[in-house]
Amino acid sequence: MTASLEELEERLSRLRALLREARRARDAAAASRIHAELREAETAWERAMDAEEAAEAASTEAPAEAAPLAQPTAPATTRAATPFRAQVPGKPATARAVPIREQVHQALTLLGAPASPKLISSVYEAFFTEPLIATKLASLRRDEERSFTAQGYARPYYICAALTHDRLTPARGLLAVSVWPLERRIVAPLSPRADFLVHAIGTAEQILRLDLAGYPPSGAARQLLRRFALNIPGAYEDEEAPDPERVISAARAEAAVHQQADDLQRRTAADRARLQLTDAQKLFGAPPLHDVLRGSGGLTS
Numbered sequence: 001m002t003a004s005l006e007e008l009e010e011r012l013s014r015l016r017a018l019l020r021e022a023r024r025a026r027d028a029a030a031a032s033r034i035h036a037e038l039r040e041a042e043t044a045w046e047r048a049m050d051a052e053e054a055a056e057a058a059s060t061e062a063p064a065e066a067a068p069l070a071q072p073t074a075p076a077t078t079r080a081a082t083p084f085r086a087q088v089p090g091k092p093a094t095a096r097a098v099p100i101r102e103q104v105h106q107a108l109t110l111l112g113a114p115a116s117p118k119l120i121s122s123v124y125e126a127f128f129t130e131p132l133i134a135t136k137l138a139s140l141r142r143d144e145e146r147s148f149t150a151q152g153y154a155r156p157y158y159i160c161a162a163l164t165h166d167r168l169t170p171a172r173g174l175l176a177v178s179v180w181p182l183e184r185r186i187v188a189p190l191s192p193r194a195d196f197l198v199h200a201i202g203t204a205e206q207i208l209r210l211d212l213a214g215y216p217p218s219g220a221a222r223q224l225l226r227r228f229a230l231n232i233p234g235a236y237e238d239e240e241a242p243d244p245e246r247v248i249s250a251a252r253a254e255a256a257v258h259q260q261a262d263d264l265q266r267r268t269a270a271d272r273a274r275l276q277l278t279d280a281q282k283l284f285g286a287p288p289l290h291d292v293l294r295g296s297g298g299l300t301s
Contacts, residue, residue, distance in 0.1 A: 006102070008048055010156040011041050013109045014179055020112075021181065100136045101144065103128070104159050105177060112202040113195035114162035114174040114185060126220040127206060141175060145284045152279075160283040162187050165269035168277060170285035178283050182273055188265035190258045197251040197258075200228035200235075204244035204251075211244075 003011070015038045022031040098106075107124040108115060115123075117137040124132040144158045158178040161170035165188040176185045187195075203225050207217045222241050228251075229236035235250035236242045273282055281287075 003044065003048070007156060008041060008044055009106075009109075010179065012038065013105075013157075013177070015041055016109075017180060017184070098128075098130050100133070100140060101159050103130070103132045104137065104140065104175060105157060107132070108159075108175065108177050110202050110206055111199045113198040114171065114176040114187065115195070115199060116173050117175065119199065120175065122220075122224060123203070126218055126224045137175070141170075141284070145280070148280055148283060158283060160185070161285045163269070163273065163282075163285050165189070165191075165265055167288075168269065168273050168281070168286045169288050182270040182282060183263070183266040186266040186269045186273075188262055188269065190262040191266065194255060194258050194262045196228075197232065197255045200225075200232060200251045201248050201255075203228060204242075204247040207244045 015034055019031060019034045019038060022034055103124050104120055106128065107120045110123060110127065111119070117134055120137070121132045121134045124130075140159055141161060144160060147155065148158050148160075156179075160176050160178045162174040162176045162185050163169065163182075164171050165186050171187040174187065203221070207221055207225060210217045210221075225242050225244065225247060226236065229242040229247045232247065232250045232254060234253070235247045277286055
């Protein structure tokens with residue numbers, strides 16, 4: 001059975017997470033195996049995307065007697081050596097509207113760490129064709145939690161919460177992806193800075209992929225990279241545009257300073273979460289203490 005684009009994109013996301021963990025663990029054998037699987041998955045994604053675009057082109061061909069269709073003005077999507085449908089100037093966009101949860105998933109996968117709705121919206125609009133309506137994000141996590149409660153693991157992924165390291169409650173204003181390791185979804189004291197550096201690296205790597213494929217990134221993408229670079233020592237000086245490779249190098253250098261302490265705090269919190277929380281709470285957080293006390297009769301209105 002041929003996998004759908006969504007299933008392949010989910011597989012790519014999982015493989016990238018596994019590859020990152022293998023490299024951090026310096027497990028060369030596992031990294032080589034996962035890297036080969038990743039290349040196969042990317043090839044399968046390319047073929048699936050080709051098939052979808054061919055089907056869409058066939059379904060939108062107008063008969064000779066029909067009135068001419070208006071030409072879309074939005075920039076096109078591309079396969080560009082990455083499973084993200086990034087902007088490509090000069091080609092029409094596909095007509096299929098992308099659901100809000102898929103938009104958020106694509107942006108978070110690019111960023112690689114929990115992020116705020118504002119950053120998610122900025123990333124999506126910088127690299128993808130459709131606008132992301134930020135107001136829809138307000139209820140998304142609650143909708144995802146209701147869906148998980150009703151259906152369990154029926155979906156390949158859920159948009160879920162990042163968890164505070166001390167109380168394991170939902171971290172305010174941060175969204176994550178359920179297939180990420182629990183440690184990556186924990187927010188410890190050093191995590192905001194560590195995740196900021198991961199975001200910068202993800203953004204710079206996507207710009208490099210687009211450049212390599214011959215598709216100049218949008219001005220919004222360059223501006224987003226500049227915002228990251230200005231807050232990373234050694235990443236940006238007076239050049240007109242930040243160098244993505246320099247941003248990646250500087251971000252990794254600083255990340256190495258925080259990594260050991262941050263990883264330890266995240267692992268400790270994740271181990272507690274696995275022992276104390278239900279499956280739903282591991283994704284969406286433990287209830288706040290106030291709610292627990294009220295439910296047990298410890299608080300009165």
